[in-house]
Amino acid sequence: MVTLLPTNLQYFAEVARTGSVTEAAELLRVAPSAVSRQIARLESSLNTSLFARHARGMALTEAGERLLAYTRRAELETRDLMASIGSGATAQFQQISVAATEGFAHRVVPRAMARLRRVHSRVSFKLHVVGSAEVIRMVREGEVDVGATYSLGHQDGVRIEHSSTWPLHAVVAAGHPLAERESVTLAEVAEHPLALPMRDTSQRELLDSAARSEGLSLVAALECSRVAPIYEFARSGEGVGFISELGIHQPDDGLVHVKVEHYVFGQRSAQLQTPAGRPQSPLVLDFLRLLIGELDPDYVPERAGAQHTARR
Template sequence: MRHLKLLHQVSEIARSGSIRQAAEKMNITASAMNRKIQDLELELGAPIFERRPRGVKLTTAGEMFVRYARSQIADAERLSSQVEDLRGLRRGPIKIACSQALAYDFLPSQIGAFRKDNPRLFFDLKVMDHEGAINALIEYDVDLAIVYRATARPAVRVIRSIPQRLVAIMHRDHVLASKKGLRLSDFVGHPLALPDASLGGRQVLDQVVAKRDLRFNVMAESNSFEMLRGLVLRCGMISFQVEIGAPTNDLGAELIGHTVDERDIPPSDLVVCQLRGRILPVAAASFADRLVKAMS
């Protein structure tokens, strides 16, 4: 599969926008990589990259070739996975992009259970917002995307979806901790630490708050759920997260979560998805089956 090296090089140049940077990452000289690309362009009869003073940009033909290259790389990885599976190795990698809500408990728990039967497996995990995760899926950077409120794309197939309610996270000693059936109006006047606008939970919250004309006392916002948990724990603030990422008894003894009344915020879907028409590597397909069962 020597041709795969060239395909990897083209893919990396497209990703970095620079022959020099791609060459450094792949440990070859920029001049040697450039000669290979020029030979390929001569064979194709069309330029793949437009050379610019600062880096390169894909031509229309280049965009077509990069999609082909990444498809071939993915197929080769699947073949390698199947061969290893026949030999009993099952090493992976399993490449996943996921929302932050899954990073603290749910996904590590599923990986831990899966590795009991597959201890040689390697996981490549990327925590991203939903748009970035779907783009990574389309670009063949990951096998699976597990995200909240994913934008529908024709190239993406949803394997499983599960409704997720919004949960208010607070210290167990907070004045609202013992109250049941919390409405959004209950949080007015309390200091809040909110996810930033790039995250799905915040987008849902903003839409409802704007319609209701509620005046929240937002004291902090962050794109890090770990930071938000710290603000809840150390500063007495309230934050919000979808229920799959809410504190559990074994991981968050000092924190509790209360579901926000669905009359204020209806559930939105968490989805497991893959690239439509792509046959997943054996290990990734097996792990996807486990996720589907766990979410059911």
Template sequence: MLNRTLRIHSAAICYFDMVRRCHSIREAARRLNVASSAVNRQILKLEGEVGTPLFERLPGGLRLTAAGEILTRHVTLVLQDVERVRGELEGLNQVQTGHVEIATVEGATVELLPAVLKRMRQRYPAVTIGVTVQGSQSIPAAVINGQADLGLAFALPRSAETTQLCVGHFRLGALVAPGHPLASHASVSYTLCAEHGVIQANSELSIHHLIAPLHKRSPAAHKPLLQSNSMELARQLARQQLGVAFQTRIGIEADLARGELLHIPLSDQGGMFSDLGLYARKGRDLPTAVESMAHLISEEIALREREELPCTPRIS
């Protein structure tokens, strides 16, 4: 088996990357298990070669300069490619190891992602996985900057720096408790929901940008709304009939099965949808472990899209 760290590049690259993550030479040295002087020497050598400081030395720690930011983009590409090569070399010996970092929206962590992780563990038990929950709007940056191998997010605009590996279309609906006045409706408009008070997602979440145009046109637009970046809080408030929340069925599968919440499709614009997509950095050759994870996520998204009830055809 190959060592976890494949040393086919300058130690300075590894040291620089760890220092910029830790904002401290001492902490970087501790994590790398080397002397602080060795790390400092490599950083000074890099700065000498570049001809300008890469870090600002501040009382609270080190901060990247503009030159440091530029070098970070190069180092991220190099280290990601090293990980891909390591995975391919291990694949030659049929060693199913590797690491996958995922940045995901909260809703996908309830049932969709656990189902994928279970299958991943069964097939590739030696692969390690990291998951970070973020709002959809911050996920592209995590993928582009190398903080995540894969991004799972709703309703992202097209980007020249990311590629969409798969996408599923899911209906937007109002979430209400079974005893809510709207519970008997087959579909509802946003204006009707606003009459009962709405729970609005803040701008970190993609649902905010999908619902905002409806809110502006609503007669209730001037009324104060309860806002949150937590979809779980929104669901809890909807259960207690403190307002109407909005989202897809992703993340509320168990609530629907238990009859604790109802998902009533929005009728605005002939029916509204949100696209759940899987993203990677454009042009990157994915390591074996990452590619395997992406395949399983794509299968799970397709499965859940097929499980959506028949509805009005999607309007582009």
């Protein structure tokens, strides 16, 4: 693949990926001494160490991690530039890469994709459905153009294009004792068998934080990394699941969604993220406009590309 990166960054990125000067040199088809010289010159010019040298290999320092994130963004921008040049000025082919958590990937992201293709039929998409932490990592390291996830706060290395808060709902079968309620407290929900997301998700962090604030214990009858099994568990009448209002879709046969009241739940926001410092193409900006429109009916399109915050 053609690269516009300077030699020192190419060598640095390969050592970072392999953790070894020797392996990097083999892949680059140069002498290990050449790689070592480029790394030494780069560290000298930046006046910092990029690697911690160990007997088992090379590990990135904090400065090295930041430089690698920059390098990956530069590699992606090179890919996009070469693709646009190679396709010609009139072809307008472009692939938009998106990382999204399951709640976004179920409805919000595909709908925005479909709407953009109605206007730009030659755009294509690559959608990675992953956990919240992985979405943030992929955005930070420039592996995707757009991230859609929930977050409990600001994340370094990402630009927040839109942020909004959404109520959390209990998901119960139609015949469940809580089904007739308009809202419930977390303490009331905790009295029932619970179907909970895994501990590495922002929703679980939120629930655990709320439970700690009240001295409650949330006992999981089921822990799962996907929404569908939790829904089926709740539909059976055996327990209670949780879902953000953003993820609710109708009809949900045999299920009822009941708002769970707790002040802690306002600390988590639904975010649209892009890599910090990376200029976005017109098509990506159009896609962001459509995504924000899915999340906020009051959004003014002319403000796309600028940070936008909404409250629900």
